[in-house]
Amino acid sequence: MATTEAPIPVRSPLPQGLAGQTAVVIGGSSGIGLAAGAMLASLGARVVLTGRDKARLDAAVERARAAGSGAEVLGVAGDAADDTAIEETFDRAGTVDHVLLTAGSMAGPTPITELTRDAASEAFEGRVWAALAAARAAVPRMRAGGSITLTSGGLVSRPRPGMTLIATVGGIETLTRALAVELAPRRLRANTVRYGMFDTPLARGALGAGADPAGDEAVAKAGLQMPLGRLGTPDEAASAVLFLMANPYMTGEILTIDGGQGL
């Protein structure tokens, strides 16, 4: 384990301090990851986006470039649960300051009596192994002061019947704390953002809402059930990530942003 005598560097904790740094967003072709990638590019960070669907990834790279101020935006297509793809992503990224992992989907409700080992293994690989593999590949390439940000959701504290595989997302929160203590001697940090419901393609899928006006209406209706009267936006979700990346004194934290949905 590489350690350093020097404390973590003091630098601006404002998002503007991310200018000139390199961030890898695994799951950066849609929703929260894409919003974070575009914001990072707009701040002058070099950004590497990943996702499985190449066409969607290419469109995301274009969007982040358009939001940016000329710093490089790179797309590397691949599955977050595939070790070779993850290694290739970090080889292409080179020296890295920050990693965000938003890749992940959640299977629909399945009663425990119908749960298969294959479904459980797939959920574990797509969430927990993907995070472990990303950290394993990233850490040797990271500069002091850098951070890994993982993703969790409100179902972790308020699960619904049939959602036992949410245990894999709960595992991400425990992993965050384990990474934070292991990586602190390298002056690297690990945090997780726990999200309520945000208006992304994933949430629209869960609501059965498309990207059309009827879908907008369904999202607005769902939002009326929320304390603040609407779902969160991808930018609101992404800004929590930028806070965790930029603030050098944040580590081991599970930061909830849910517009009061957990209350």
Ligand SMILES: NC(=O)c1ccc[n+]([C@@H]2O[C@H](COP(=O)([O-])OP(=O)(O)OC[C@H]3O[C@@H](n4cnc5c(N)ncnc54)[C@H](OP(=O)(O)O)[C@@H]3O)[C@@H](O)[C@H]2O)c1
């Ligand atoms: N939106 C919400 O309301 C909400 C609430 C709680 C938690 N979350 C969590 O927040 C994270 C981001 O959600 P989102 O709403 O932004 O979802 P999203 O719009 O569906 O975006 C997910 C991104 O991850 C990529 N991805 C998915 N599986 C992948 C894999 N195995 N390997 C590589 N890339 C993969 C997707 O691209 P490809 O499909 O092309 O690979 C896409 O770029 C997820 O982990 C989700 O569970 C979201």
